[in-house]
Amino acid sequence: MSDLELQQATAVSAAAHAPARRRGRMPRTGTLVAGAFVLFLLAATVAPELVATQDPNAISPVDAFQSPSPAHWFGTDESGRDIYSRVVAGTATSLLIGISATAIGLALGLVLGVLASFGGRIVDFGVNRLVEVLFAFPGLLLALLVIVVYGPGPVTATVAVGLSTAPGYARIIRGQLVAIRSSQYVEAARVLGRSPARILSRHVLPNALIPIFVLATLGIGQAIVWAAALSYLGLGAQPPAAEWGAMLAAGRTYLATAWWMTVFPGLMIVGTTIATTVLGRALTRRGRGER
Amino acid sequence: MTNTPAPALEVAQLRVGFGGTDVVHGIDLTIMPGECVAIVGESGSGKSVTARALLGMAGADSRTSAEHLRIDGLDLGAASEREWRRERGRRAGLILQDALGSLDPLRTVGREIEDPLRIHLRLPASERRARVLRLLADVGMPDPVSAVRRRSGELSGGLRQRALIAAAIALDPPLLIADEPTTALDVTVQARILALLDEIRERGTGVLLISHDLAVVSRMADRILVMREGRIIEQGSTGEVLEAPREDYTRSLIAAVPAEVPRGVRLSATPMRPATQSGALPTISSPLRPSHDPAIRTTPLLELSHLTKTFAVPGGRFTAVDDVSLSLHRGETLGLVGESGSGKTTVARLALALTTPDSGSVRFDGEEWSALDERQRRPTRHRIGAIYQDPLGSFDPRWNVGRLLADAVRGAREAGTSDVSAGPTAPVVAVLLDQVGLAASVADRKPMTLSGGQRQRVAIARALAGSPELLICDEPVSALDVTIQAQILDLLDDIQRERGLALLFISHDLGVVHHMADHVAVMRAGRIVESGDAGRVFTQPGHPYTAQLVADSPRLAT
Numbered sequence: 001m002s003d004l005e006l007q008q009a010t011a012v013s014a015a016a017h018a019p020a021r022r023r024g025r026m027p028r029t030g031t032l033v034a035g036a037f038v039l040f041l042l043a044a045t046v047a048p049e050l051v052a053t054q055d056p057n058a059i060s061p062v063d064a065f066q067s068p069s070p071a072h073w074f075g076t077d078e079s080g081r082d083i084y085s086r087v088v089a090g091t092a093t094s095l096l097i098g099i100s101a102t103a104i105g106l107a108l109g110l111v112l113g114v115l116a117s118f119g120g121r122i123v124d125f126g127v128n129r130l131v132e133v134l135f136a137f138p139g140l141l142l143a144l145l146v147i148v149v150y151g152p153g154p155v156t157a158t159v160a161v162g163l164s165t166a167p168g169y170a171r172i173i174r175g176q177l178v179a180i181r182s183s184q185y186v187e188a189a190r191v192l193g194r195s196p197a198r199i200l201s202r203h204v205l206p207n208a209l210i211p212i213f214v215l216a217t218l219g220i221g222q223a224i225v226w227a228a229a230l231s232y233l234g235l236g237a238q239p240p241a242a243e244w245g246a247m248l249a250a251g252r253t254y255l256a257t258a259w260w261m262t263v264f265p266g267l268m269i270v271g272t273t274i275a276t277t278v279l280g281r282a283l284t285r286r287g288r289g290e291r
Numbered sequence: 292m293t294n295t296p297a298p299a300l301e302v303a304q305l306r307v308g309f310g311g312t313d314v315v316h317g318i319d320l321t322i323m324p325g326e327c328v329a330i331v332g333e334s335g336s337g338k339s340v341t342a343r344a345l346l347g348m349a350g351a352d353s354r355t356s357a358e359h360l361r362i363d364g365l366d367l368g369a370a371s372e373r374e375w376r377r378e379r380g381r382r383a384g385l386i387l388q389d390a391l392g393s394l395d396p397l398r399t400v401g402r403e404i405e406d407p408l409r410i411h412l413r414l415p416a417s418e419r420r421a422r423v424l425r426l427l428a429d430v431g432m433p434d435p436v437s438a439v440r441r442r443s444g445e446l447s448g449g450l451r452q453r454a455l456i457a458a459a460i461a462l463d464p465p466l467l468i469a470d471e472p473t474t475a476l477d478v479t480v481q482a483r484i485l486a487l488l489d490e491i492r493e494r495g496t497g498v499l500l501i502s503h504d505l506a507v508v509s510r511m512a513d514r515i516l517v518m519r520e521g522r523i524i525e526q527g528s529t530g531e532v533l534e535a536p537r538e539d540y541t542r543s544l545i546a547a548v549p550a551e552v553p554r555g556v557r558l559s560a561t562p563m564r565p566a567t568q569s570g571a572l573p574t575i576s577s578p579l580r581p582s583h584d585p586a587i588r589t590t591p592l593l594e595l596s597h598l599t600k601t602f603a604v605p606g607g608r609f610t611a612v613d614d615v616s617l618s619l620h621r622g623e624t625l626g627l628v629g630e631s632g633s634g635k636t637t638v639a640r641l642a643l644a645l646t647t648p649d650s651g652s653v654r655f656d657g658e659e660w661s662a663l664d665e666r667q668r669r670p671t672r673h674r675i676g677a678i679y680q681d682p683l684g685s686f687d688p689r690w691n692v693g694r695l696l697a698d699a700v701r702g703a704r705e706a707g708t709s710d711v712s713a714g715p716t717a718p719v720v721a722v723l724l725d726q727v728g729l730a731a732s733v734a735d736r737k738p739m740t741l742s743g744g745q746r747q748r749v750a751i752a753r754a755l756a757g758s759p760e761l762l763i764c765d766e767p768v769s770a771l772d773v774t775i776q777a778q779i780l781d782l783l784d785d786i787q788r789e790r791g792l793a794l795l796f797i798s799h800d801l802g803v804v805h806h807m808a809d810h811v812a813v814m815r816a817g818r819i820v821e822s823g824d825a826g827r828v829f830t831q832p833g834h835p836y837t838a839q840l841v842a843d844s845p846r847l848a849t
Contacts, residue, residue, distance in 0.1 A: 184684035190665075191643055192702050192757065193672030202698075203687050210689075 027282060034278035037271060044091035054082040056089035056242045065258050075260035077250065083260060086242040087268050093243045094272065097158045097236075098224035102216050104162025105223070109169025110209075116170070117177035127174070131167045139164035140226065147235045154243070157236035161226045165219060169212070176208040217280035221273035228269050244269050297364035299324050299466040299497025300345065300383075304358040307337070307344045315341050316521045322497040324465060327489070329500040329512035329529075331544065333772040337521040338501050342470045345499070346383055347375035363465040380407040384459030386452070388471035393455055394443035400427075400454045401439030407461040426457040430487055448631075449480035453487070460491060467491060470501045477630035477799055482843035485511055503772045506548045506802070506845035509533060517541050533847055547777035548847055549806035557784075558777030558806070590657045591618035592761055592793045593642060598651035600637055611637040613817035614651070619810075621760065624787065624794040626808025626825060628801055628840065634817040635797045639765045642795060643677055644668055656760070673706045676754030680766035682746040686738045692749050693734030696720040699756035706757065723752040727782060744775035751782065755790075762787075763795045768803060780807060801844040805829045813837045 027035075044051045063080035066072050074083035116127035134142065143160035150156045180186060181204055189199045230236035231245030239246055244265040251261030300322040307315040315337045322328045332338045344355045345362075347370060360368040362382045367375065379385075387393045394403055404423045408414060414422070420439075427435035430453040443451055452472060459467060469488060473481035489511050492498045502508050508515060509529055516526040517540065525538045536542045547558050600612040612634045619625040629635045640646045642653055644661055653661035655675065660668070679685050686695055697716040700723070704713075721731040727748040738746050747767060754762055764783070768776040780803065787794055796807050804811055805825060812822035813836065821834040832838040 184679060184681065185687045187645060188677070188679075188685040188753075189687075190645065191672060191675070191677045192699060192753075193669045193706060194702065195669065206689060207687065 030278055031282040034275040034282075037275040038279060041091050041095060041272060041275070044088045045095050048085075048088050048092065052082070052085040052088035054085040056081060056085040057240060058082075065254070067258075068260055074264040075258065077247075077258070077261050078254065083247075083264050086247060087244070087264055089242040090244050090247065090265070091268070093154065093237055093241065094224050094227065094245075094269075097154060097161070097227040098220045098272075098276075101158045101161035101223040101227060102165065102219045104159060105165030105219065106169050106212070106216050108163065108166035109171075109173050112166065112170035113173025113177060116174040117181070124174075127170070131170050134164075134167035135171075137164075140229065143226065143230060144235070147230070152235040152238070154231075154237045154241075157227050157230040160230065161223050164226070165223065169216075169219075172215070173208065173212055176212065177204060180204050180208050211284075214280065214283045217283060218277055221276040221280075224272055224276075225269060296324055298322060298361070299326070299363060300499065301359065301361040302345060302357055303360075304356075305341065305344060305360065306354075306356050307340050307349050308354045309350070309352060314521050315344065318518075318523055320499075320516070320523075322466065322499055324497050325492060325495045326514070327492050327498040327500055327512045328514045328516065329502065329508035330516045330518050330523075331502060331505055331508055332518035333503055333774055336518045338518050339470050341518070342385070342468050342499065342501050345468060346379055346385055347372070348379075348385075377411075380459075380464065381411050381462045382464050383466040383468060384462075384464045386455055386459050386467065386469040386472045388474050394451060396442060396444050399440050399442055400446070403443075403454065404458045404461055407458060411462055422461070423457075426461055427454070430454075430457045430460075431483070432457070447480075448476050449484065452476065452480075452484055456484075456487065456491075460496070464496070466497045466499070468499045468501070471503070472500070473507060474502070474504070478801065478840060478845070479630065479843045481507070481845065504548075504845065505533070505544050505773070506847050509847050510845065517544065543774055545847065547773040549777065549780060549800075549802045557781050559774065559781050591654075592621050592656055593617075593619040593795065594654040595638070595642060596651055596654070598638070598641055598648045598653065600634075600641060600646065600648050610817050612641065612648075615814075615817070615819055616651075617812055617819070617822070619761070619793050619795055621793050622787070622791045623810065624796055624808045626804035626811040627795065627797045627814060628799065628804045628811060629814030630799055630840075632816075633814045635799075635814055636765055638814070639677075639763050639795070639797055642763055643675065670706060673703055673757030674760050676757065676759035676762045678747065678750045678754055678762065678764050678767050680769050682743075682750035683738055685750060686746075688737075688739070691735060691737045692724075692741075693717070693720055695738070695749065696723055696734070696753055696756060699753045703757040719756075723756055724749075726755065726786070727752045728778075742775075743771050744779060747771065747779050748782065751779075751786070755786065758790075759792065761793045761795065763797075765797045766799065767796075769798065769800065776803070783807070801829065801840055802846065813840065 040051070048056075058081060060076075060080035063072070063076050064078055066076040066080075068075045072082050072084065074087060076082055077086070112127050112131065116124045116131075119127070137145075142164040143157070146160035146163055147156050150159075186199055186203055189203055194202075227236055228243075228245030228248070231243050232249045234246075234249060237243035237246050239250060247265040248262050248269075251258065251265070254261055298321050300320065302318065302320050305315060305318040305320070306313060318341060320328065330338045330341065340349060340353075343349050344353075345360070347355070347367065349355050357368045359366055362378065365378065365382065367378060370378070394400070401420070401423050404426055405419055408419050408422060423439060424435045427438055432438045432450060432453050438446070438450070438454070443454070446454065456472075467488075472488065473484050476484060485507070488498060488500070492511075498511075500508050500512055505515075512529050514526065515529050515532040516523045517532065517538065518524070519540055525532065525536065525541050532541060533545060536545060543559070549558055595615060595617045598612055598615045599610065601608040601610045603609075615634075615638060617625060617627075617638075627635050627638060637646070641648055641661065644653065644663075644665075648661055652659070655671065658671075660671075690698070697720055700716045700719045717734075720734055724731055724733055729745060729748050729752070733741070733745065733749070738749060741749065762783075767783070768779050771779060783794065784807070786792060794807070796804060798804050808825040810823065811825040811828045812819045813828065813834065814820070815836050821828060821832065821837045823833075828837060829841055832841055
């Protein structure tokens with residue numbers, strides 16, 4: 001979620017001058033794979049019982065610490081629970097946290113960014129200083145601060161992650177709004193006699209925000225990692241809830257003997273992050289008129 | 292002819308292709324030492340690719356082949372990249388249009404020029420520095436000692452181009468390739484850079500000059516090659532090509548140069564649009580040069596009086612516009628000429644009331660304009676249209692042409708000035724497109740997929756949607772090739788005649804303004820130094836600065 005990516009997302013005119021070298025209308029292979037993975041995640045969220053048939057929380061001490069096999073694809077944990085089923089069950093939690101945290105960050109960023117760019121010089125100054133102060137804290141530290149105050153749990157973790165991504169969005173949204181408000185096409189609209197309200201709704205907001213929503217898909221992956229990190233530290237989702245970060249933490253003790261307890265939830269985190277990022281980048285390229 | 296020196300450049304059957312398509316189809320070219328050969332053509336004709344291919348720089352995904360390619364007698368037709376690197380700079384220097392992009396912004400000018408010396412010659416550092424200073428003095432850089440320490444961003448366009456030329460001639464190469472070396476520069480600066488290149492040529496360097504503008508090359512080139520679609524379609528001595536062109540295309544290039552072409556004479560070969568052809572005599576909507584009608588003369592349509600505008604800059608205020616007064620009558624064209632930074636665009640913005648003057652006032656059609664607040668101004672805005680140098684930037688990037696124009700039509704309807712006041716907008720959009728010479732199918736395209744000329748036509752169509760009485764054109768053709776420029780100027784001329792529009796025509800190009808304007812004002816450093824009838828100002832300039840501009844402005848050297 002950098003300014004560079006934002007530039008890419010909005011550099012529409014640059015593509016017009018670049019030599020056209022398209023790969024036809026088909027998306028890239030990587031995009032297709034990422035899309036398939038995200039579809040699987042969505043299926044696991046909406047109907048986990050269809051994707052994995054075993055009960056994620058069914059304890060069966062006899063089956064503890066089984067390595068991956070046809071019966072248990074990803075093996076079992078210390079209580080004999082099926083890791084695959086737990087990973088699938090955890091998808092909903094992780095995706096929900098990732099998406100809600102991004103939405104919270106985006107909404108807060110939007111409020112701050114709009115305030116800064118439309119609120120006049122003093123408000124702009126105030127918001128910018130606030131954003132700078134928030135930037136000075138490492139994101140995770142800011143999240144920890146929230147949790148210290150409001151206590152651990154998935155909701156707090158979500159809010160905390162959302163809060164810590166807000167300053168980034170705020171700054172980008174402000175920059176976009178300021179740039180577009182002074183752009184030549186907004187000036188052209190003024191020359192045509194358009195009212196400020198119409199210019200705002202027709203030109204400024206759509207052009208400023210559409211690239212930001214695309215950018216936010218890149219942020220979802222990041223939010224999932226942060227939420228998992230908080231759960232790993234025991235500050236997010238609490239055991240026995242099947243959450244990827246919490247599963248990593250639980251498996252840590254058995255790392256030497258039962259690698260599958262940590263590797264598979266870990267792979268899910270990595271895979272989800274990569275898939276959402278790849279899709280986000282594909283959307284960005286589409287915005288630039290590439291394929 | 293046994294002891295003639297080796298040609299600076301000798302190439303036979305040069306071909307360049309990208310992917311499956313060839314863009315340069317077999318070019319033969321010889322340049323003798325001390326000779327200047329020009330390749331002229333429009334963008335997309337393959338002239339820049341040719342220039343790069345001659346230096347083995349056509350690009351990684353290109354195929355370049357030639358029967359032979361000899362620079363100063365050395366055959367480089369089959370040279371590897373490593374061999375090319377050894378010879379570039381030593382045997383051939385390259386100067387590009389964009390001096391800002393060609394110089395590293397983080398390195399000083401001195402280091403940039405030192406580079407070729409360091410790479411190709413073993414010289415002690417002190418001698419290298421002395422040569423850099425000598426080179427900068429040679430290219431006419433004022434105060435070389437301090438220029439050495441500056442970075443490209445701190446130099447003006449002309450000085451930057453001089454620094455680039457110094458780097459290109461650092462090793463005294465027998466061949467110098469200049470690709471549009473003056474296109475981005477003001478006329479007075481352009482004249483100086485061309486004089487400098489001419490000096491370098493006189494010292495015995497073969498110069499290949501590449502440009503879209505015949506007028507620019509005609510002063511300097513010994514021979515001209517006209518390039519189109521990757522082929523040389525005509526070549527000969529400069530005199531031959533300009534005076535007795537064989538190809539229609541060459542004729543159209545010559546005709547497109549607006550300098551000294553009287554007003555009303557078409558620049559492009561495209562026929563007049565039927566609307567004007569049918570009415571041999573002016574119809575009701577086309578008043579014939581109303582400037583001579585005393586009744587209309589009394590109230591100017593646009594009147595700027597004693598406008599001053601300053602901007603805050605570090606360490607004070609910069610006066611962009613200084614006591615400027617202008618007036619423009621219905622149906623007339625007022626040309627505003629000046630070099631970059633002279634305040635022309637600020638005048639346009641003041642006239643459009645996009646910025647408020649520090650003092651002075653703008654009146655439109657006898658009424659207050661600049662003194663109103665924006666809400667009061669809005670209902671009148673449709674009476675003033677604007678087109679810009681970069682039309683693409685003035686279009687919402689998400690909208691296609693149809694939506695852009697439909698929006699303008701709807702706006703005009705709300706203001707009650709559209710030609711067709713109700714019903715679907717699509718037919719009105721089609722009429723607008725037709726008026727500017729575009730097919731109705733263009734409505735489905737996004738502006739970024741259109742060519743520069745088409746984009747400017749869309750911009751004109753949008754400006755016309757509100758049936759304006761005044762059109763403010765800020766450098767409307769500066770970014771266009773001469774032939775496209777000619778078409779757009781002709782279009783503006785037609786529209787003005789049909790609708791009786793007043794034009795405020797702003798340009799740095801005297802030839803263009805001379806062709807378009809009835810009256811002209813010359814701007815320098817925020818002030819109007821001279822104004823009056825266009826014919827008079829350009830033929831008998833009363834101010835030394837105008838005289839200088841006229842003398843420096845490129846024209847066909849016939």
